[in-house]
Amino acid sequence: MTNELEFLKAHSLSSLVRRELEKLILSGEFAPGERLNEYVLAARFSVSRGPVREACRALAEKGLLDLVPNRGVFMRKIDEGHAAALYDVRAGLFASAVRLLASRITPEQLSALEDLLRRMDDAADRQSLDEYYPLNLEFHDSLMRFAGNSRLHSLYGELIKELHLFRERALLHDGGLAVSNAEHRRIVDALRARDAAAATEEAFNHVLSGKARMAIHDTHESK
Amino acid sequence: MTNELEFLKAHSLSSLVRRELEKLILSGEFAPGERLNEYVLAARFSVSRGPVREACRALAEKGLLDLVPNRGVFMRKIDEGHAAALYDVRAGLFASAVRLLASRITPEQLSALEDLLRRMDDAADRQSLDEYYPLNLEFHDSLMRFAGNSRLHSLYGELIKELHLFRERALLHDGGLAVSNAEHRRIVDALRARDAAAATEEAFNHVLSGKARMAIHDTHESK
DNA sequence: TTACTGGCAACTGTCAACAAACCATCACGG
DNA sequence: CCGTGATGGTTTGTTGACAGTTGCCAGTAA
Numbered sequence: 001m002t003n004e005l006e007f008l009k010a011h012s013l014s015s016l017v018r019r020e021l022e023k024l025i026l027s028g029e030f031a032p033g034e035r036l037n038e039y040v041l042a043a044r045f046s047v048s049r050g051p052v053r054e055a056c057r058a059l060a061e062k063g064l065l066d067l068v069p070n071r072g073v074f075m076r077k078i079d080e081g082h083a084a085a086l087y088d089v090r091a092g093l094f095a096s097a098v099r100l101l102a103s104r105i106t107p108e109q110l111s112a113l114e115d116l117l118r119r120m121d122d123a124a125d126r127q128s129l130d131e132y133y134p135l136n137l138e139f140h141d142s143l144m145r146f147a148g149n150s151r152l153h154s155l156y157g158e159l160i161k162e163l164h165l166f167r168e169r170a171l172l173h174d175g176g177l178a179v180s181n182a183e184h185r186r187i188v189d190a191l192r193a194r195d196a197a198a199a200t201e202e203a204f205n206h207v208l209s210g211k212a213r214m215a216i217h218d219t220h221e222s223k
Numbered sequence: 224m225t226n227e228l229e230f231l232k233a234h235s236l237s238s239l240v241r242r243e244l245e246k247l248i249l250s251g252e253f254a255p256g257e258r259l260n261e262y263v264l265a266a267r268f269s270v271s272r273g274p275v276r277e278a279c280r281a282l283a284e285k286g287l288l289d290l291v292p293n294r295g296v297f298m299r300k301i302d303e304g305h306a307a308a309l310y311d312v313r314a315g316l317f318a319s320a321v322r323l324l325a326s327r328i329t330p331e332q333l334s335a336l337e338d339l340l341r342r343m344d345d346a347a348d349r350q351s352l353d354e355y356y357p358l359n360l361e362f363h364d365s366l367m368r369f370a371g372n373s374r375l376h377s378l379y380g381e382l383i384k385e386l387h388l389f390r391e392r393a394l395l396h397d398g399g400l401a402v403s404n405a406e407h408r409r410i411v412d413a414l415r416a417r418d419a420a421a422a423t424e425e426a427f428n429h430v431l432s433g434k435a436r437m438a439i440h441d442t443h444e445s446k
Numbered sequence: 447t448t449a450c451t452g453g454c455a456a457c458t459g460t461c462a463a464c465a466a467a468c469c470a471t472c473a474c475g476g
Numbered sequence: 477c478c479g480t481g482a483t484g485g486t487t488t489g490t491t492g493a494c495a496g497t498t499g500c501c502a503g504t505a506a
Contacts, residue, residue, distance in 0.1 A: 011292065012292045012293075014280075015292075050273070053277065054276065054277060054280050057237075057277050057280055057281055058284050061281050061284040062284065069234065069235050069238075070235075082374075085372045085374050085375070088319070088323055088372050088375065089316075089319070089372065089374055089378065091319065092319020092322070092375070093312075093315055093316070093319075095315065095319065096311070096312070096314065096315020096316075096318065096319070096427075097315070099315075149308045149311050149312065150308065151308050155312065155378075197420075197424065200423070201420065204319075204322070
């Protein structure tokens with residue numbers, strides 16, 4: 001039995017609302033560009049508008065919501081250009097984590113990654129995106145965690161959440177699974193060899209390949 | 224004459240307080256770990272506690288303040304471990320920007336960078352940290368801007384602000400100026416050659432050299 | 447029909463007050 | 477003398493209400 005009172009004492013109402021609202025957003029409850037009514041949200045969570053406002057401000061700061069003065073909060077609408085930019089940032093963070101990890105990876109971490117590789121191979125053989133997807137997520141998250149830099153890890157997680165807002169196309173088309181996992185394997189191989197430069201390169205290109213697989217075109221920011 | 228009403232209409236009180244509070248924080252007005260009284264801040268800015276709370280939440284989200292439930296907001300205290308981690312993230316973002324820039328840099332951008340290099344050389348010759356420091360800042364900022372990814376740029380800026388909280392030691396000791404600028408030059412050389420891999424490597428190592436110059440030890444996160 | 451104006455409804459921005467939590471002080475008992 | 481528990485003041489968390497702004501819509505004139 002989880003004691004909810006204990007949870008309430010540790011976290012304030014604002015943070016609870018924030019967590020709940022974030023879940024709603026990521027679950028696709030609201031359409032992109034849709035306006036969120038503070039009053040309605042407050043009623044939905046049975047709190048006053050204060051905590052709702054604070055939660056919205058926090059989520060806007062994280063990039064999940066747009067804030068327009070005197071107009072309200074809107075679901076962030078991510079276009080191709082933004083998604084492409086986010087992918088580039090993500091590639092940089094991922095490559096950086098892999099680079100750090102190359103010099104300090106342990107045998108246990110290596111075997112954990114190799115285990116994930118095998119399971120992803122199985123899923124790819126079966127063309128099962130439903131199996132592959134969570135494993136892929138865990139693979140990336142493990143790498144970030146192993147890098148031993150919590151800030152890097154959390155930054156990456158926020159980026160992933162933000163990218164979830166952009167879901168216009170399928171994440172991977174069937175043929176991509178094997179290709180994607182082959183890239184994973186090259187990263188792990190470089191890590192095992194403790195070749196920081198090669199691992200960095202493979203990691204960076206892996207994310208950029210993912211961007212290409214999503215058919216996101218690089219609209220170079222004009223301004 | 225700047226019309227202040229126009230400014231007030233565009234930005235809400237919360238955002239004004241936030242901006243002002245950020246300036247205070249970065250100017251070193253408060254000691255690390257010091258507690259900020261919401262009521263006092265509200266009185267100082269002649270507003271109610273609401274906007275102050277929202278501003279504090281936003282700044283806490285950005286990593287400048289610590290938020291403890293039922294206790295209040297505290298100046299973020301950055302220890303060596305955190306600073307080291309931030310430097311690693313910064314290295315990743317910087318290297319990533321340089322990598323992106325390598326394939327699209329224009330002659331105008333190159334000559335702008337080279338101009339900064341020359342001026343930094345002058346400052347280094349004169350051992351003038353006061354001249355060198357802003358130029359160094361502008362050099363890094365220009366690179367991030369030229370990369371053409373606004374998200375990368377703003378993320379980097381926030382990281383720099385956060386690192387400002389850690390000011391226990393001098394930024395560069397005299398001998399470091401020439402060394403630092405030599406690294407800058409290698410980055411620009413690689414960019415001119417459009418050698419993405421080399422530029423990435425130089426950029427990453429430049430930031431890590433900066434970390435070493437600050438004598439920040441790498442306390443590998445235990446957990 | 448189209449463009450403009452005035453009023454209306456809804457919503458956000460801000461404030462002041464209430465309730466709960468925390469910290470320090472001090473009295474009391476072992 | 478030290479540990480324990482009560483007590484008061486201070487500060488945060490939350491609420492409800494008020495004021496200002498925005499966008500919509502009807503109505504009128506060209």
